[in-house]
Amino acid sequence: MAKMYYNGDASLGYFEGKTVAVIGYGSQGHAHALNMKDSGVNVIIGLRQGKSWDKAAEDGFDVYSVGEATAKADVVMILLPDEQQTKVYNEEIKPNLTSQALMFAHGFNIHFSQIVPPSSSDVLLVAPKGPGHLVRRTFEQEAGVPALFAIYQDVTGEARELALAYAKAIGALRAGALETTFKEETETDLFGEQAVLCGGLTALVKAGFETLVEAGYQPELAYFECLHELKLIVDLMYEDGMAGMRYSISDTAQWGDFVTGPRIVTEDVKKEMKAVLTDIQEGKFAKGWILENQANRPVFNAINARESEHLIETVGKELRSMMPFVKSSRKKEVVGSGQK
Ligand SMILES: NC(=O)C1=CN([C@@H]2O[C@H](COP(=O)(O)OP(=O)(O)OC[C@H]3O[C@@H](n4cnc5c(N)ncnc54)[C@H](OP(=O)(O)O)[C@@H]3O)[C@@H](O)[C@H]2O)C=CC1
Ligand SMILES: CC[C@](O)(C(C)=O)C(=O)O
DSSP states (O other), X not given: OOOEEOGGGOOGGGGTXXXXXXXXXXXXXXXXXXXXXXTTOEEEEEOOSSHHHHHHHHTTOOEEOHHHHHHHOSEEEEOSOXXXXXXXXXXXXXXXXXXXXXXXXXXXXXXXXXXXXXXXXOEEEEEESSXXXXXXXXXXXXXXXXXXXEEEEOSSSOHHHHHHHHHHHTTGGGTOEEEOXXXXXXXXXXXXXXIIITHHHHHHHHHHHHHHHHTTOOHHHHHIIIIIHHHHHHHHHHHHHHHHHHHHXXXXXXXXXXXXXXXXXXXXXXXXXXXXXHHHHTTHHHHHHHHHHHTTOHHHHHHHHHHHTSHHHHHHHHHHHTOTTSOOHHHXXXXXXXXX
């Protein structure tokens, strides 16, 4: 088994007398900043004027422009949307860099050569394997979300100590961290979110919901069956693996799981997954996403509008409004682009 790193493998001593600038206060930004503050780290925030600025100030942080925060810090963690990082880096971060360590939560821009860092900075990533709002929520519950860390450039000889200290400060070492490379983190993260966690999952849920509704079943029932219960099933897998989930479900369900699952996710689906991975590895996906942003997101916006009007969303909104115990990260956090 690969070496895993836990709280005992890291020291927060790295941060003594140092300041960390968190650039961006969205999904990941607010979680890293608040968790680090609660861990005793001196954190400042770099932003443009707007909703996130107001929220970070309300949360008690000293907030500066991106350039000012960079200049004041020893460590700069870039938690801007991937597609905006290059411009902000070139215009506001780079001119203020002396020898600050430069950090990322995803390797996209370094791996695909959109950001070329100076040779004077340590360059590393700490990438939580979970949404930012859960990075914060689990931290508050004395738990954590696991993370990957990778060193791209180690000028000071302290980059690894920083990576582990940072992972500890945001609570990731309560769950465990694994060392990787920028290439491996970037390619696997893009694959996971496209093929399984976001793209694969939403397509599967929608297909199930549409199949039931088109066959004349009630949309509310289809929502409970294909979306709501998914969380309850995944919770069991999160707690005890697939065997744990299968322990809790009926034997009838387990038999259906065994004989029908492979009819849904066929060898053809796996073949397509391999093609998706190849597109990622060859930079085709990255190029498409970069160009889509340069064109002002015509395709992204069209699909986003269409998706938000899907029956599963309107029915789900209505049903969830009757379940006040269902936690919503959006109710508390209105900042960030919400695109990731
Ligand atoms: N979302 C997630 O859970 C995960 C994200 N990551 C990585 O973390 C990084 C951050 O992503 P995420 O947290 O989703 O981002 P969000 O879209 O949630 O937040 C982005 C933040 O950046 C600010 N911002 C945007 N543009 C600018 C700008 N031009 N100047 C200054 N501030 C700006 C936004 O402020 P404003 O309110 O002004 O728009 C907002 O505070 C990415 O590299 C992503 O890949 C990694 C793991 C999981
Ligand atoms: C699954 C999406 C993710 O990769 C994540 C929350 O880890 C992201 O980039 O947002």
